[in-house]
Amino acid sequence: MDFLTPEEKASVPKVDCGLGHACQFCPKETECKLDKSYHNKVLIEDRLQEIGQIIVVLANKGGVGKSTVTANLAAGLAKGGFRVGVADADIHGPNQSRFFGLAGERIRTSKAGLDTLEFSDEGIRHPVKIGSLAFMVEDHTTPIVWRDAYKHDFIHHLIGSFNWGPLDFLVVDMPPGTGNELITLCDMLEGSNVSSVLVTTPQAVAQMDSLKAGRFCNERGLPVIGALENMAGVVCPHCSGAFHLFPDAGLGEALSELGIERIAKVPLAPELAMGSDNGEPVITAQPDSAAAQSFAPLVEAVAALGRKDFGASVAEAMGTVFQENIDAEALHDALSALPQGEREGLGDEIASMLNQEAGRLRGAVSENGAD
Numbered sequence: 001m002d003f004l005t006p007e008e009k010a011s012v013p014k015v016d017c018g019l020g021h022a023c024q025f026c027p028k029e030t031e032c033k034l035d036k037s038y039h040n041k042v043l044i045e046d047r048l049q050e051i052g053q054i055i056v057v058l059a060n061k062g063g064v065g066k067s068t069v070t071a072n073l074a075a076g077l078a079k080g081g082f083r084v085g086v087a088d089a090d091i092h093g094p095n096q097s098r099f100f101g102l103a104g105e106r107i108r109t110s111k112a113g114l115d116t117l118e119f120s121d122e123g124i125r126h127p128v129k130i131g132s133l134a135f136m137v138e139d140h141t142t143p144i145v146w147r148d149a150y151k152h153d154f155i156h157h158l159i160g161s162f163n164w165g166p167l168d169f170l171v172v173d174m175p176p177g178t179g180n181e182l183i184t185l186c187d188m189l190e191g192s193n194v195s196s197v198l199v200t201t202p203q204a205v206a207q208m209d210s211l212k213a214g215r216f217c218n219e220r221g222l223p224v225i226g227a228l229e230n231m232a233g234v235v236c237p238h239c240s241g242a243f244h245l246f247p248d249a250g251l252g253e254a255l256s257e258l259g260i261e262r263i264a265k266v267p268l269a270p271e272l273a274m275g276s277d278n279g280e281p282v283i284t285a286q287p288d289s290a291a292a293q294s295f296a297p298l299v300e301a302v303a304a305l306g307r308k309d310f311g312a313s314v315a316e317a318m319g320t321v322f323q324e325n326i327d328a329e330a331l332h333d334a335l336s337a338l339p340q341g342e343r344e345g346l347g348d349e350i351a352s353m354l355n356q357e358a359g360r361l362r363g364a365v366s367e368n369g370a371d
């Protein structure tokens with residue numbers, strides 16, 4: 001990837017080409033004399049600057065519903081008015097393309113980066129942007145075999161080379177486990193607004209596995225928004241009565257020992273089992289179903305993070321604008337024409353009016369979230 005000696009590297013000027021993809025996707029890669037590791041670093045930094053919050057959906061175990069939760073969380077946030085992306089980090093079995101009805105689609109690379117594909121629905125203002133390796137393989141039935149070096153690069157490409165644009169949330173669908181991909185991602189996202197959601201099922205063995213993922217988060221200092229218990233009971237399609245297939249093996253207590261809250265319980269439901277086949281998350285396809293509604297506490301907890309972040313950034317921007325108005329030369333010139341007593345009084349009145357307005361807007365932002 002980078003064949004320069006340390007001396008040669010030091011002599012290469014730190015100039016970036018401004019292209020939105022990594023050097024591996026660049027037609028000029030062989031003749032380019034720029035510092036490529038610098039470009040790849042700048043690329044990731046620039047992308048991260050445009051992303052408000054990164055939510056990593058993980059579990060130590062396979063098949064517990066990480067991808068289902070990712071797709072529904074993303075669609076739920078988009079319904080709430082947020083700008084949302086989904087990064088499919090499961091390089092062995094990428095399937096977000098299926099969950100969003102995009103299986104078999106292909107993407108192009110442009111100067112701005114790799115294309116994301118979009119999922120739209122009636123109630124969604126900003127389509128969900130999906131970035132997946134599945135859009136880059138020749139045939140979606142081909143199994144993908146990756147060496148660790150490529151895995152490392154892939155996680156970088158996923159965040160850096162896809163053209164995400166400005167997002168409130170990027171939801172990352174992880175493969176099972178706390179291996180290379182997760183460690184690379186955590187290293188890369190250090191210092192960014194990143195949190196995690198743990199997915200687990202009620203049985204004891206799955207719990208033990210999810211607790212391992214919880215411990216990993218605690219050790220890495222990766223904040224856990226909460227755990228979602230998936231396949232928690234069955235709702236009878238005939239009588240709507242709920243019953244449990246698996247005994248509750250003390251999940252709540254085990255999680256609280258780790259300081260993790262069980263935030264939502266999602267039932268075992270046929271509409272969720274068909275979610276990937278239908279190519280639409282149940283939260284938009286059947287919003288009134290018990291399965292769709294069961295995601296609400298998770299969506300709300302994650303949205304609250306976004307509102308906090310959104311409110312804070314708007315408040316900061318407004319503060320700067322109002323301060324600029326108060327400091328504006330034109331205002332000072334206009335005031336200087338007035339007698340001194342009046343000048344001070346009017347200046348104070350304008351400053352207080354602008355501050356009041358800032359307070360009012362700040363209140364409105366925190367009440368309405370991203371809407």
Ligand SMILES: Nc1ncnc2c1ncn2[C@@H]1O[C@H](COP(=O)(O)OP(=O)(O)OP(=O)(O)O)[C@@H](O)[C@H]1O
Nearest residue numbers: 062063064065066067068176231267268269272273
């Ligand atoms: N609550 C549920 N009720 C019914 N089916 C479900 C439920 N949750 C997930 N499924 C189904 O179980 C299968 C596995 O779910 P999913 O792919 O989301 O798990 P995963 O943890 O991402 O798996 P992997 O570890 O392979 O990535 C899918 O077919 C999905 O549709």
Ligand code: SF4
Nearest residue numbers: 017023026029032039
């Ligand atoms: S090889 Fe890399 S640094 Fe050079 S122009 Fe292409 S993307 Fe930019």
Ligand SMILES: [Mg+2]
Nearest residue numbers: 066067090174
């Ligand atoms: Mg999955």
